[in-house]
Amino acid sequence: MALELMQLAAGPARAVQVFKSGNLTQQIARWLPPVKLVAFRRISPCCRQVVSDLLASDEALRNEVQAALQEVLHQKDNRVWVGIRVRNHSADAGSFAVDRRHITLANPSSSTASSTSFVFNRVFDHRANQMDVWSSIQAPLMRCVLRREHACLFAYGQTGSGKTYTMFGDPASPSESGLAFRVTDSLKQLLQSATCVEDRPSLEFSFLEVYNERVHDLLANSKVCVLAGEREELAPGSTYHAAKLGDEHVIVRGLTRRTCGVHDITEKISEWLLEGAAARIVGRTAFNPRSSRSHAVATIHVCWQPDPGTSAKGRETRLHIVDLAGSERSGQYAIDGEQLREGAHINLSLSTLGRVVGALARGQGEHVPYRDSSLTWLLSDAITGCHARAFMIATVQPEHAAETLSTLRYAQAYSSLQSDLSTKIPRLRAQVRSLLCQADMAQREVDTLCSLINDNARIGKMNQWSRETLKSRVVQIRRHGEELFRLHPYLKWTDVHDTKAKLAQIGLVEEVCAVPPVREAGSANDGRRIHFRESSANVCACVRVVFTGKHGHQSTRLWFPEDVLEDVSPPAQLQELLRESEKADAALQQKVAQLKTAQKAFASQMQQWTS
Numbered sequence: 024m025a026l027e028l029m030q031l032a033a034g035p036a037r038a039v040q041v042f043k044s045g046n047l048t049q050q051i052a053r054w055l056p057p058v059k060l061v062a063f064r065r066i067s068p069c070c071r072q073v074v075s076d077l078l079a080s081d082e083a084l085r086n087e088v089q090a091a092l093q094e095v096l097h098q099k100d101n102r103v104w105v106g107i108r109v110r111n112h113s114a115d116a117g118s119f120a121v122d123r124r125h126i127t128l129a130n131p132s133s134s135t136a137s138s139t140s141f142v143f144n145r146v147f148d149h150r151a152n153q154m155d156v157w158s159s160i161q162a163p164l165m166r167c168v169l170r171r172e173h174a175c176l177f178a179y180g181q182t183g184s185g186k187t188y189t190m191f192g193d194p195a196s197p198s199e200s201g202l203a204f205r206v207t208d209s210l211k212q213l214l215q216s217a218t219c220v221e222d223r224p225s226l227e228f229s230f231l232e233v234y235n236e237r238v239h240d241l242l243a244n245s246k247v248c249v250l251a252g253e254r255e256e257l258a259p260g261s262t263y264h265a266a267k268l269g270d271e272h273v274i275v276r277g278l279t280r281r282t283c284g285v286h287d288i289t290e291k292i293s294e295w296l297l298e299g300a301a302a303r304i305v306g307r308t309a310f311n312p313r314s315s316r317s318h319a320v321a322t323i324h325v326c327w328q329p330d331p332g333t334s335a336k337g338r339e340t341r342l343h344i345v346d347l348a349g350s351e352r353s354g355q356y357a358i359d360g361e362q363l364r365e366g367a368h369i370n371l372s373l374s375t376l377g378r379v380v381g382a383l384a385r386g387q388g389e390h391v392p393y394r395d396s397s398l399t400w401l402l403s404d405a406i407t408g409c410h411a412r413a414f415m416i417a418t419v420q421p422e423h424a425a426e427t428l429s430t431l432r433y434a435q436a437y438s439s440l441q442s443d444l445s446t447k448i449p450r451l452r453a454q455v456r457s458l459l460c461q462a463d464m465a466q467r468e469v470d471t472l473c474s475l476i477n478d479n480a481r482i483g484k485m486n487q488w489s490r491e492t493l494k495s496r497v498v499q500i501r502r503h504g505e506e507l508f509r510l511h512p513y514l515k516w517t518d519v520h521d522t523k524a525k526l527a528q529i530g531l532v533e534e535v536c537a538v539p540p541v542r543e544a545g546s547a548n549d550g551r552r553i554h555f556r557e558s559s560a561n562v563c564a565c566v567r568v569v570f571t572g573k574h575g576h577q578s579t580r581l582w583f584p585e586d587v588l589e590d591v592s593p594p595a596q597l598q599e600l601l602r603e604s605e606k607a608d609a610a611l612q613q614k615v616a617q618l619k620t621a622q623k624a625f626a627s628q629m630q631q632w633t634s
């Protein structure tokens with residue numbers, strides 16, 4: 024290495040030669056941590072070659088790079104991704120402006136020139152084609168599959184704004200085919216390159232629609248199916264625990280699941296997608312002559328091989344592709360009675376989705392109404408990104424300003440789910456509540472024991488222990504304490520000191536100082552002299568002690584030389600309980616601080632997304 028550095032110092036021409044020879048690059052590459060290697064690859068073809076050779080020859084390093092990359096990308100991927108797609112529109116469409124991440128819209132109802140600006144992960148203007156949309160989603164979606172996380176890709180928007188076009192498009196034309204067809208292509212490439220032949224998962228496919236709150240199997244002549252909750256299969260030998268949301272996923276009883284392999288996924292799933300799409304219920308609406316009147320859910324189940332040596336079934340990663348029915352103000356645009364009924368059901372499911380999103384976004388830990396509609400129940404583990412990454416494309420048609428604004432608001436609320444803080448905060452709140460109970464209980468135990476000890480104490484020592492006294496320094500007067508007062512220049516023994524000493528009464532230290540303030544003539548004698556004597560250098564500190572008044576009597580404050588007093592420790596059992604109580608308090612304070620930090624971060628995220 025030193026040799027190469029010397030050669031570098033010899034001049035630029037020599038440096039280029041050394042660099043190109045690869046020796047130096049190789050050395051540098053070996054020093055780099057795995058994450059940096061990836062950036063290093065981008066520097067020049069020479070570096071790229073060296074890093075590639077290095078990775079090819081070193082399997083451990085390869086795995087390390089892979090793990091580091093996964094980690095970095097995992098942190099980068101939000102659990103919810105929201106993109107807006109603007110449909111082609113006439114030149115006189117309302118005033119709005121679009122850039123890569125922002126869309127600004129003039130308020131349709133306002134007479135003044137006010138506008139609202141929204142921020143999303145991506146905004147596609149009317150010139151964006153199917154490939155542009157897909158290329159923004161492809162990488163995070165495929166990473167999701169590689170991590171074996173469920174994913175949900177769905178389109179939301181006003182009727183006629185381009186949801187079905189975005190999700191399915193025209194599969195006959197390569198440039199017009201929608202996201203669903205592109206998913207299968209990418210999935211095939213991914214599974215072929217990332218897994219060896221024997222580890223390749225098997226694939227299953229199902230396709231259903233939710234129409235008027237009923238679930239129809241689109242691959243079995245629209246047979247009606249029922250929804251049911253099912254718990255994830257537990258590993259053999261694991262202990263029973265009560266089902267929580269997330270342990271349970273919703274299954275559709277009797278739904279057709281067709282199987283294919285990685286090699287024929289594109290042909291098979293395309294064929295099934297077309298078959299299902301043809302069976303969907305469509306109707307004519309004011310905005311779209313072939314409007315989807317149902318929510319369509321195509322699911323690719325990636326069934327991973329079980330781990331070698333285990334008898335458990337392999338895990339399943341579900342990839343939902345959802346084309347929602349159009350959001351619309353049904354009463355306003357319905358053509359007939361049937362459409363009014365359809366519209367009411369569509370609105371019910373979409374508004375329930377809105378309430379689910381709202382409840383999660385507020386992060387208050389309130390009831391999340393997943394089960395209020397078939398759609399939200401069916402997709403409860405996926406659509407909100409709670410247990411799956413969700414990718415939402417909200418489609419807008421700017422010619423309809425009110426509908427566009429409403430879609431953007433909906434999408435904005437959805438954006439706030441990007442942060443897992445919206446679910447972390449309710450969890451923290453619940454933990455704070457439970458710790459509060461524990462701390463309260465621990466304090467009550469201390470109180471109970473204090474009263475028990477106080478009730479059984481000798482007269483004169485009554486009422487001495489309480490949570491307050493336990494936190495203070497507790498003292499009593501030593502035997503023959505009076506003698507130590509005699510020579511004290513500032514303090515003098517009194518009858519009250521004498522009584523306290525005889526009763527061995529316990530007091531709390533209020534103040535410690537080198538020289539107490541002089542007692543004013545006529546004030547109660549609390550042990551301080553009115554005229555201080557000359558003092559020697561080694562006078563011990565003066566302590567003011569308060570003796571709590573009993574039976575309605577006032578508390579008494581007396582001064583003592585420090586060495587007249589001895590510390591009194593609380594009984595061991597009480598000390599133990601106090602420690603427990605302090606521990607519970609500390610845990611509570613720590614959790615409260617975590618909650619406050621999370622709430623602050625969430626508030627600033629919300630502000631960022633809604634600016």
Ligand SMILES: Nc1ncnc2c1ncn2[C@@H]1O[C@H](COP(=O)(O)OP(=O)(O)OP(=O)(O)O)[C@@H](O)[C@H]1O
Pocket residue numbers: 109110111180181182183184185186187188189308311313314315316347348349350418
């Ligand atoms: N970005 C686009 N480029 C070209 N054509 C589009 C685009 N978006 C939509 N269209 C066309 O507009 C029409 C309506 O679109 P589409 O059926 O996808 O709307 P939709 O939102 O699914 O409506 P609905 O909710 O009523 O089903 C279709 O003919 C579709 O081809």
